[in-house]
Amino acid sequence: MSSKYLKGLVNVAKTPGISEKWEELRILVRSNHPTLWGKLRGTRHFVNDRHEDWKYYGFQAIQRDLKRVTSEMIPSSSKKKSSILWLDLGYFGELLKYDGGETFQDHGLGLLRTILHQEGIETDLVSIRNHRSWDELAKHLKGYKILLMNVRSYRYDIAVTAAQLFHQLNPDGIVMVGGMHTSVDSQSMESIKEFDKICIGAGEKVITDLVRNPDSFPRVFQGKAAATMEDWPLIDRTLWPKPAGWARRFNFTWPLEEGQRWGPRPVASVLTSRVCPWQCSFCNERSYIPNMRRRTVDSVINELNALDDKYQVGSVVIHDSMFFQKKSWLEEWLEKYPQKANKLWSYWAASRADTVCEWPELFEALIRETNWNVVSIGFESGSDPMLRMLNKQSTEEENEFVIQLVNRIGDEMEQEGKTPVSFWSNIMLALPGETHEDAFKTIRMIKRMKRAAIAMAFFTPFPGSALGNQLIAENKSLVNEQFVRDQNVGKILGIDYDFYHNLLQGKYDDEVNQGLSSEEQERDVYQFFSNDAME
Amino acid sequence: MSSFKHPHFMYLFSLKSGGKKLAYGKDPQDALEVIKLRLTSEEQENIIENDYIKVKQSKLQEYVHLLK
Numbered sequence: 001m002s003s004k005y006l007k008g009l010v011n012v013a014k015t016p017g018i019s020e021k022w023e024e025l026r027i028l029v030r031s032n033h034p035t036l037w038g039k040l041r042g043t044r045h046f047v048n049d050r051h052e053d054w055k056y057y058g059f060q061a062i063q064r065d066l067k068r069v070t071s072e073m074i075p076s077s078s079k080k081k082s083s084i085l086w087l088d089l090g091y092f093g094e095l096l097k098y099d100g101g102e103t104f105q106d107h108g109l110g111l112l113r114t115i116l117h118q119e120g121i122e123t124d125l126v127s128i129r130n131h132r133s134w135d136e137l138a139k140h141l142k143g144y145k146i147l148l149m150n151v152r153s154y155r156y157d158i159a160v161t162a163a164q165l166f167h168q169l170n171p172d173g174i175v176m177v178g179g180m181h182t183s184v185d186s187q188s189m190e191s192i193k194e195f196d197k198i199c200i201g202a203g204e205k206v207i208t209d210l211v212r213n214p215d216s217f218p219r220v221f222q223g224k225a226a227a228t229m230e231d232w233p234l235i236d237r238t239l240w241p242k243p244a245g246w247a248r249r250f251n252f253t254w255p256l257e258e259g260q261r262w263g264p265r266p267v268a269s270v271l272t273s274r275v276c277p278w279q280c281s282f283c284n285e286r287s288y289i290p291n292m293r294r295r296t297v298d299s300v301i302n303e304l305n306a307l308d309d310k311y312q313v314g315s316v317v318i319h320d321s322m323f324f325q326k327k328s329w330l331e332e333w334l335e336k337y338p339q340k341a342n343k344l345w346s347y348w349a350a351s352r353a354d355t356v357c358e359w360p361e362l363f364e365a366l367i368r369e370t371n372w373n374v375v376s377i378g379f380e381s382g383s384d385p386m387l388r389m390l391n392k393q394s395t396e397e398e399n400e401f402v403i404q405l406v407n408r409i410g411d412e413m414e415q416e417g418k419t420p421v422s423f424w425s426n427i428m429l430a431l432p433g434e435t436h437e438d439a440f441k442t443i444r445m446i447k448r449m450k451r452a453a454i455a456m457a458f459f460t461p462f463p464g465s466a467l468g469n470q471l472i473a474e475n476k477s478l479v480n481e482q483f484v485r486d487q488n489v490g491k492i493l494g495i496d497y498d499f500y501h502n503l504l505q506g507k508y509d510d511e512v513n514q515g516l517s518s519e520e521q522e523r524d525v526y527q528f529f530s531n532d533a534m535e
Numbered sequence: 536m537s538s539f540k541h542p543h544f545m546y547l548f549s550l551k552s553g554g555k556k557l558a559y560g561k562d563p564q565d566a567l568e569v570i571k572l573r574l575t576s577e578e579q580e581n582i583i584e585n586d587y588i589k590v591k592q593s594k595l596q597e598y599v600h601l602l603k
Contacts (some may be wrong), residue, residue, distance in 0.1 A: 049557035433573030
């Protein structure tokens with residue numbers, strides 16, 4: 001193996017066209033030796049991260065790192081304290097490696113565990129993400145009476161296996177599940193006999209009684225939500241899983257988070273609102289999550305300041321489904337965040353093209369005055385017919401307006417010596433009814449963005465959504481229990497996925513580039529279209 | 536088409552073969568146009584275009600079992 005790489009490196013050094021050779025070597029290592037590739041990537045990111053920290057914090061970065069290394073030398077106790085176990089769902093190894101994938105914590109788990117602990121009900125916590133296999137995990141599941149899991153659609157198959165394993169190890173144990181998938185697909189949850197108690201809907205008002213008296217609840221029951229987010233206690237973030245891998249822990253700055261490189265670390269993720277009221281047909285969350293009053297601006301800022309006092313926040317992720325949605329709240333945020341926050345942390349938050357078109361001045365002011373540095377917009381498609389298919393209620397024209405607006409603001413910020421605002425954009429391809437020209441328009445739209453990271457997926461028919469429900473009813477869904485948003489496998493019948501794979505490899509560039517400026521044509525958007533998009 | 540100027544609604548259309556088809560748009564005609572973008576001509580002909588009910592998004596899950 002080593003001689004092959006040495007030869008590769010020598011070739012790189014000698015041959016003209018060094019970048020092509022480097023790319024060949026990169027592909028060789030990545031495809032043949034994924035573990036080595038992961039370690040090399042982790043090392044590169046480690047060095048980059050230290051460099052970024054140095055740029056942002058200066059000498060304080062070294063002080064902070066040394067302090068963290070010292071504190072991490074004291075091992076944490078893993079002794080069982082309770083007969084109730086929370087299982088944090090995810091993929092094996094995510095909290096072990098330096099670059100492990102899923103980097104955010106589960107707010108639902110954090111909230112419900114906080115409620116239980118405040119009521120004097122201690123629970124233990126095990127994270128699948130801190131283990132490498134089911135065999136390894138099994139040792140930590142044994143000896144408990146109750147297992148609690150927050151199940152989202154994309155973790156459903158993992159939850160099923162975990163419940164089956166828990167029952168094998170604890171034949172008298174009870175598995176209690178709640179979360180989004182129970183609300184959107186209670187039938188599939190009920191079909192799993194190992195799920196003993198199934199809470200449909202919000203769990204915050206029932207979890208204490210459920211854990212204290214499981215027998216007083218039927219197998220399937222309706223949960224109860226708080227009327228307002230202000231009724232929720234602040235999450236005790238130390239109840240979130242701590243990365244077990246040393247390198248990951250170092251990078252994570254637990255109980256704050258690592259984030260997605262949208263801003264300086266450590267990252268504080270917060271919710272200011274719940275439920276997007278729009279009716280996009282791939283989501284429709286308003287149909288299965290009850291409406292809830294938004295947190296006050298003061299309460300959000302107070303939480304961030306408290307976290308900063310304790311852990312030194314680097315940047316913020318506002319994990320709302322739709323941040324830019326209530327004008328009066330946003331105006332108050334614009335006024336208070338710069339004045340009252342300990343620091344004007346940059347933040348990531350979500351918007352819609354049509355709301356930006358409705359309040360462009362407010363949008364620009366938020367970017368400039370509150371450091372809204374990464375604007376997440378689900379443009380989804382660059383084609384009007386597909387935007388209608390998705391019930392997006394925005395248009396090609398509105399998308400274009402927002403792209404040019406953010407491009408212009410970003411240019412001006414760059415001229416002023418500031419970090420320019422950029423997009424984080426969700427995009428869907430392989431939509432039902434999509435023509436080749438619709439797909440070309442979407443890639444063209446992406447190429448018009450000067451500064452963007454793209455989250456690309458083939459349309460996935462999620463249960464609970466209008467279009468997902470309808471396609472499932474028509475037997476057109478190819479998704480079998482693994483509701484993962486990606487661009488690798490086919491999700492629905494009647495789609496020519498080979499066309500999309502070729503499109504994402506740039507094989508239709510002649511068609512895509514029609515009407516684009518030379519600068520736009522040159523933009524490398526295909527860097528985002530792989531599993532390693534975030535590398 | 537923006538949500539500020541043209542609110543959208545959901546419609547359940549009856550099918551000749553039984554069951555319902557869920558469509559959405561600013562009115563029933565618009566909803567039919569949208570759903571037809573992805574249906575075969577045979578599937579389109581199965582829809583009874585003047586037999587529909589308007590459904591609130593918040594009640595959507597109550598009708599899922601009717602969909603065909």
